[in-house]
Amino acid sequence: MGESGIKVSVVIPAYNAGQTLDQTLASARGQTHRHLEIIVVDDGSTDDSAAVAAVHAADDPRVSVISQVNAGVAAARNAGVAAAAGEFVALLDADDLWAPSKIEQQLAVFARSDARVALVYTWFALLDGRSRIIKLGPEIRHEGDVLDPLAYYNFIGNGSSPLVRRSAIEEVGGFDATLRARGGQGCEDWKLYFEIAERHHFALVPEALTGYRHTRDNMSSDGLQMLRSRDLCIADLLPRHPALEHRFREGRNRLSRALFHRSLARRRFGEVASLAAAIGRYDPAFLVRMLRKLPASAFMMMRARHASGRDSAGVPPSARRGMNFGNIAAWESDDR
Numbered sequence: 001m002g003e004s005g006i007k008v009s010v011v012i013p014a015y016n017a018g019q020t021l022d023q024t025l026a027s028a029r030g031q032t033h034r035h036l037e038i039i040v041v042d043d044g045s046t047d048d049s050a051a052v053a054a055v056h057a058a059d060d061p062r063v064s065v066i067s068q069v070n071a072g073v074a075a076a077r078n079a080g081v082a083a084a085a086g087e088f089v090a091l092l093d094a095d096d097l098w099a100p101s102k103i104e105q106q107l108a109v110f111a112r113s114d115a116r117v118a119l120v121y122t123w124f125a126l127l128d129g130r131s132r133i134i135k136l137g138p139e140i141r142h143e144g145d146v147l148d149p150l151a152y153y154n155f156i157g158n159g160s161s162p163l164v165r166r167s168a169i170e171e172v173g174g175f176d177a178t179l180r181a182r183g184g185q186g187c188e189d190w191k192l193y194f195e196i197a198e199r200h201h202f203a204l205v206p207e208a209l210t211g212y213r214h215t216r217d218n219m220s221s222d223g224l225q226m227l228r229s230r231d232l233c234i235a236d237l238l239p240r241h242p243a244l245e246h247r248f249r250e251g252r253n254r255l256s257r258a259l260f261h262r263s264l265a266r267r268r269f270g271e272v273a274s275l276a277a278a279i280g281r282y283d284p285a286f287l288v289r290m291l292r293k294l295p296a297s298a299f300m301m302m303r304a305r306h307a308s309g310r311d312s313a314g315v316p317p318s319a320r321r322g323m324n325f326g327n328i329a330a331w332e333s334d335d336r
Contacts, residue, residue, distance in 0.1 A: 011080030044070025
């Protein structure tokens with residue numbers, strides 16, 4: 001299958017990704033399925049991203065570079081899809097990595113699936129800034145008609161896992177680039193998956209073939225923006241699926257709880273307060289239930305910070321020891 005004649009277009013949006021893009025391109029070029037075109041969309045980078053991509057393009061004719069004024073990740077992905085010639089599109093963020101057999105295994109699933117399948121995803125491993133595996137992501141097994149679980153949450157977990165029929169992306173109009181203008185980047189992946197699931201089925205390669213790098217600089221690290229993005233997407237999707245209103249609400253609360261605990265664990269107390277206010281406006285009863293479950297140490301830490309006027313950098317190490325707010329990676333990886 002690695003030598004199959006099926007053409008796959010790899011689309012890599014890159015904005016100031018010079019530190020990771022070389023590894024990302026190496027993992028794309030190293031796929032056992034060789035019939036690829038690899039399209040890097042430089043989204044107005046001010047670092048050496050374009051130069052890094054140019055080195056790979058000079059070394060491998062499958063690599064090409066598109067440059068555009070900064071327009072956001074959705075617009076960059078759409079530009080790459082518009083330039084794609086492959087029957088399938090493989091999306092790859094500029095800081096993520098693939099196992100060598102990823103595309104080959106996904107194509108094998110497509111080959112044995114019926115025509116209703118338009119997207120095949122994989123499990124993933126969470127990576128740190130040095131590309132080391134922190135932990136494996138959850139072993140989700142949603143296949144076929146996945147609209148209900150997708151209304152609840154983005155079980156795929158990242159933007160670098162799916163292999164998608166290009167026609168399915170084009171059918172739904174691509175990624176929603178208006179989210180950026182509306183002040184809510186972050187859930188473009190989830191919205192696209194949902195819109196494809198409205199029309200098609202999903203399938204799975206049950207192996208961790210995608211390396212998802214999650215850092216504090218990622219878009220998904222901005223909790224308030226992620227909530228705004230989720231709310232904008234729900235407002236667009238709910239009118240078509242009123243029967244899923246409860247699932248959308250449950251999922252929104254799940255995401256807000258995860259973002260709240262992450263901000264608390266990172267001692268971003270200003271964001272903690274803003275998130276609590278946003279949660280309270282959306283679902284006051286849920287906020288009360290969530291706060292009741294917080295450990296006493298969390299309230300002590302917030303009270304100490306308020307009294308001293310210091311943020312996380314001002315909390316002495318002795319005050320940090322013994323504070324445990326759960327396994328951050330477990331929910332950072334799949335609650336986008």
